[in-house]
Amino acid sequence: MTDVRDEQVDALLDRVAERPVELDGLRVTDDDDGYALETPDESHDGLSEPELREAVRSDHVVPYITNWYFWEEAIGRRGRHRRAFLRHAEAADEHPVPERYDALRSGLETEWGEVVVTATLGADGHRRYEIRHVDDAGVDHDELDAYHDPLSARELSTYDERGRYRPLRTAPSLVSGWVFPDLDGRDAVETLDTIYPASIANWNLEREGDLDVTHWRETAERQTGIYDVVEELPPDAVDWLAEACCVDSQCLKRREWQYDADHDLEADGGTGAFPCREPCSLVVAAARKWTKLEEEETRTYEFELTPSEKEQIEAIVDAVADDRIDEIREADVYEGANRYRTRFLRAKRFDEAGNLAGVATEPEEGHHDDHGDDGDRDDHGDDGDHDDHSDRDD
Incomplete structure (x- = not known):
């Protein structure tokens, strides 16, 4: 049973002296005829202060009083994004x-990206919040590492399960095995914001109709230095970029930015709980590399492959793109991306220089390319300039 504390009733009387109280079905007013108290289940008029103090302790009224105190006094209205999320929860x-x-x-x-937030009720109407990885739902606290400081979430979200740095905090690679077992509303939201920065604010701004979206063209046009080349990325390539980077399997945000305000991208934007309002720095960095790659002229290469070998190469590309390599066991030789089967293909079809079917990417110097004249040379070839496809671009 939830109890009403004297300080909660005192706070209610102080607030009513300033203005009527109205929240979630509770209404309390003070006029010349006394206090009026109304809930969906009860209604009282002309109450004295002692009578009001007694009325608010009714079993039907107590939840409304403690609920009001939690939202108006404990949470307040200053942090509107925090308040909106906790009420959503x-x-x-x-x-x-x-x-x-x-x-x-x-x-x-409430699921939020890869975490789940569980809200519970205290004896005085205050809420408490637990945060853990969705993969640990149902796991006993004793089996998880417990944390209490929201800033601890920074370390938890910095590296993935293999200890690799996570440059994208919203990538679906958050480690599991931890729990924040008992947080108040302020610390719960701070923990989530540490794991997924600005996710709650952007979610609520979108909910209020005030999300400021910056589309690709505007983002590209404001780039400077080594990144100003991304403005040259063709519209089709921007679609491919979004398909590669901005989907549920790669990012937990839901992409809201398009090519520009008048031209939507065909790529799926994802189904995440919180929006992505502009291309992130990782997307811009990747776009720089792809802008340079898209400058290359196409060539015709001729290989001899069996139908199964062609399908195997396609399977390898799919497995790498979908991050399924670790799921394919050594014994799964019927899988095209199986390690042993791939090594067999390399032994059979690649020469000592690593060329598929012995066909070099660039023709030997002085060698006439059967698929073009001597002047049809790649602008990124060996002409004395640095190679735009070096690792320095990564």
């Missing part, structure tokens, strides 16, 4: 207080 705008209190006693879960 218990569907406060969709369900009445008694129904929510019953659900909160068992715990209400």
